[in-house]
Structure formats: structure tokens, C-alpha cells
Amino acid sequence: VVYAQELFPGKIGTMSGLTVGLAFGMGAIGSVALGSFIDAFGLTPTMIGVAFLPILGILAVLLPSDQTISKWNES
Structure with a gap:
């Protein structure tokens, strides 16, 4: 929920509702x-x-981190 709220800081309530609704x-x-x-x-x-x-x-622990993906995208 917090990650979704950070992606859309102006729509905190909407993102909370969408995240919880998706989970249910x-x-x-x-x-x-x-x-x-x-x-x-x-x-x-x-x-x-x-x-x-x-x-x-x-x-899933073996998946690459965000930093690794960013490095791949830069090169």
C-alpha cells in the first residue's frame, strides 16, 4: 500500500483502495x-x-533488484 502511495503521492486514498481491493x-x-x-x-x-x-x-529472492534493472536499462 505504501509503495503504491509513493508512486502516486497526490492520490493516497485512491491507491489505498485499489491496493486493498486488488488484494481481496x-x-x-x-x-x-x-x-x-x-x-x-x-x-x-x-x-x-x-x-x-x-x-x-x-x-523471488533471486530476482534482480531495482538498482540492477536500472543499470541494465542504462547500458
């Missing part, structure tokens, strides 16, 4: 998707698959 919307979409997976594959295989999702978050 993505949560709703995620619950529908998980329900579909549970219907298709069963509860246990879906929960095992979901247990591996944090690995994607760990891999």
Missing part, C-alpha cells in the same frame, strides 16, 4: 481456483501442491 479480489479468485482444483483432483493432492507454493516466494 485476488484472494477471492484464489479460493475459487483452489475449489476447482479440489473438485478435480481431491483435497489431499491439492493441499500437497499448495504446500509447495512458498518455494515460488523463496525463488
